[in-house]
Amino acid sequence: MKFFVDTADVAAITELNDLGMVDGVTTNPSLIKKSGRDILEVTREICELVDGPVSAEVIALKSDDMIAEGRKLAEIAENIAVKVPLTWDGLKACKVLSDEGRMVNVTLCFSANQALLAAKAGATFISPFIGRLDDLNIDGMELIADIREIYDNYGFETQILAASIRTANHMSEAAKIGADVATAPPNVIHAMASHVLTDKGLDAFVKDAKDAGIKIV
Numbered sequence: 001m002k003f004f005v006d007t008a009d010v011a012a013i014t015e016l017n018d019l020g021m022v023d024g025v026t027t028n029p030s031l032i033k034k035s036g037r038d039i040l041e042v043t044r045e046i047c048e049l050v051d052g053p054v055s056a057e058v059i060a061l062k063s064d065d066m067i068a069e070g071r072k073l074a075e076i077a078e079n080i081a082v083k084v085p086l087t088w089d090g091l092k093a094c095k096v097l098s099d100e101g102r103m104v105n106v107t108l109c110f111s112a113n114q115a116l117l118a119a120k121a122g123a124t125f126i127s128p129f130i131g132r133l134d135d136l137n138i139d140g141m142e143l144i145a146d147i148r149e150i151y152d153n154y155g156f157e158t159q160i161l162a163a164s165i166r167t168a169n170h171m172s173e174a175a176k177i178g179a180d181v182a183t184a185p186p187n188v189i190h191a192m193a194s195h196v197l198t199d200k201g202l203d204a205f206v207k208d209a210k211d212a213g214i215k216i217v
């Protein structure tokens with residue numbers, strides 16, 4: 001499973017990228033707002049840092065306007081994936097932009113039917129939002145599994161990009177189901193390294209090393 005980082009924080013992306021943990025980046029208007037940066041400027045900087053796809057989201061609601069914004073965003077760099085919402089207008093924009101050979105990430109997907117339409121419209125990525133479904137007591141992972149089954153049944157090439165990931169468990173569950181990509185905030189990727197037994201075991205090793213006067217360098 002590929003790892004995308006769900007942030008517009010360049011320092012956080014750089015740290016993970018240096019560790020080889022970044023196969024791509026996803027942003028959205030809320031993440032751009034949080035960064036306090038200009039969308040075109042920060043997106044350009046991220047595209048220069050990262051080799052993989054960098055999703056940049058349109059803000060228009062009408063397909064023609066989304067297409068114009070998508071073309072402008074795609075001019076930033078070759079690795080831009082234009083992010084459009086899963087609305088009827090978004091699907092129209094997806095079809096036009098993907099026919100032009102651009103990568104398109106269809107976002108705000110909450111049902112298998114929506115994912116089916118995005119694949120038909122030529123989406124490169126479909127972004128089902130796990131965490132926001134979980135917030136409503138609906139199992140977000142079930143949606144990932146349903147989309148996996150449907151796409152595999154018909155050989156759709158659209159990649160399943162598990163989004164709205166809130167916990168480290170979401171990452172392993174998405175990987176078990178076979179999501180192609182998961183996009184997670186930096187803190188969740190860090191949390192994947194943590195285990196209470198690792199901390200406990202390390203405390204004991206540190207103590208024993210000290211007691212025994214072990215020195216290596």
Ligand code: E4P
Nearest residue numbers: 006026027028132163164165
């Ligand atoms: C995905 O591309 C979105 O930017 C993101 O995963 C949304 O996550 P949230 O529900 O935590 O805002």
